[in-house]
Amino acid sequence: MKNTKINIDFNRLKATLEKSSSIGTIPGDGLRRLALSEEDKKMRDIFLNWMKEAGLEIRIDEFGNMFGRRAGKANLTPIMIGSHLDTQPNGGRFDGVLGVLSALEVIRTLNDQQIETNRPIEVVNFTNEEGARFEPALLGSGGATGIFSLDYVYSRTDIDGKTFDSELEHIGYKGEKQSPLSNIHAFIELHIEQGPILENEKKEIGVVQGVKGMTWMELKVTGSGGHAGPTPMNLRKDALMKVANMIVYLEEKAKQWDENLSVTIGRMHLSPGVVNCIPEEVVFSLDIRHVKDEIREQFIKETKQDLQDMCEQEQFQLSITDLWQVSTTHFHSKIIKKIKEVAEELDLSTRELYSGAGHDAKYMSDICPTGMIFLPSIGGISHVEHELSLDSDIENAANVLLHTVLKLDNEQIK
Structure with a gap:
């Protein structure tokens, strides 16, 4: 990265x-820091x-969202930066957390340099971004x-x-x-x-x-229970076996449909859940994502019908x-341009891409010009304990955030 007069203090970050x-x-x-848990409270x-x-x-x-405002010279709309501090049950140290702490480091650097911005700068920690404890995600x-x-948010329940x-x-x-939040100059996550x-390229x-x-669904397949020993295989209506066939079908259909389509079964419950009993009922989640809404919606329409037909053929009941x-979110073109300009001015290589994961920036883009800065994930993994990003990449991204804020502070967005 090119050295500039103003850089974040990486050792402090x-x-x-x-x-x-x-x-x-x-x-x-x-980390296991589920939203509104004792661990979340301690971190907050x-x-x-x-x-x-x-x-x-x-x-x-x-909603428990935390905001910290640094005043500006003028009574202008603020630039907001941040992300979330909650994690998955078996989460990593960087997902979301890095966005909040880098935003805090931007504030600390401005303080160190005694830079008085024209606009207020606000840091935010949004509540329950992950949706791991209270569904759906992005509640804050x-x-x-x-x-x-x-009322909707307050009524969400955990397991x-x-x-x-x-x-x-x-x-x-x-x-x-x-x-509701409004009159924000820009939001950067x-x-x-x-x-x-990013790592591969x-x-x-x-x-x-x-x-x-993205679309989240829950499917319930009901067959017939029974003893695992006396019931012949050809006379069974084993709900789990039917679901296994459905999952194989979903994977093959997704691969043939579009290389950018993703299908995930992340949660499953079967009953009665006993070793020597045939599963009578299986409930499982289905997560479907694509950058083009029409492709995702058509896939879902056909898939629902196909799965219904598969169940009816063997007299299983299916409810979805x-x-x-x-819907797919497209960030503000001026914000995208500014982030790219800053990265190039710092001699950092860039790649334009869409996020396959949901982020708080998704909903912020409904109320103000919004953009996101990504840094590489080693192995491309997250939502697991060994999630990792390198120090050099963290420092680069935090400096891009700092200089994007400074650039947006002095420029109008139309």
Whole structure:
């Protein structure tokens, strides 16, 4: 990276990241910091103190989203930067976390350099981005932008039946009710790629064009139970065996349909769930994503009919529930251009790409010009304990974030 007069303090950022990595640790260098858990509270408390030390004006909204504002010279709309601090059950140290801590480091660097920006700069930690505890994902940013109602968010429950509302209050981060976010100059989210493209192509910065559309569904297949011993194989209506055939079909259909289509079965429950009983009922999730909404929607339409036909042929019952759906997001062309310009000015190689994962920037783009900065993920992996991004890539991306903020502070977006 080209040296400039203003650079983030990487040693400080790394120390901040290491502190975060000690909260909710699990074997394999991973983190388990589910939204609104005790681990999430502990990390929030630390982050809150860091924002206070940086001199930020703090507010917490009714969804538990945390904002820290650094004042600007003028009464202008703010530039907002950040991501999320919650993780998957067996998550890594970088997903989301790096975006929040890099945003904090931008503020600290501006303070070090005694740079007074024209616009206020706001750091944000959004609640329950992952959707690992309370479904669907992006509840904090969706609530703050008016996508989800307060009643809807508060009524979400975890696997133990605890509500978002009660757990938010339990950890002490149920803030004052505020109007939906608006009048924001720009939102920038730094994030690990969570895929292999940047590493495989040896590119240092991903300039994100948008976020793929995605659909979550839940399918329930019902057959007939029975004893595992006396019932002949040719007389069984084993729900799990039928689901196994359906999964093979889904994988083959997705591969033939479009190379950019992804299909994932991430969760499954079977009953009665006993070693010597034939499974009578299986419930499983289905996640389908593609950058073109029409391709995803046509795939879903045909797939639903095909799976229904497969079940009816052998007298299985199939019910399909749509859980969540979002269309493809295309980020603001001016923001994309600025991020690319900054990276090139810092002598960093770039690659334009779409994100296959959902991000808070998805909903922020509905209310303001939005963009994302990606850095490489080693092996293209995330949502696992051994998720990794290199120090050099972290430093590069944080500096791109810093200089993009400075550039946007002095320029209008139309």
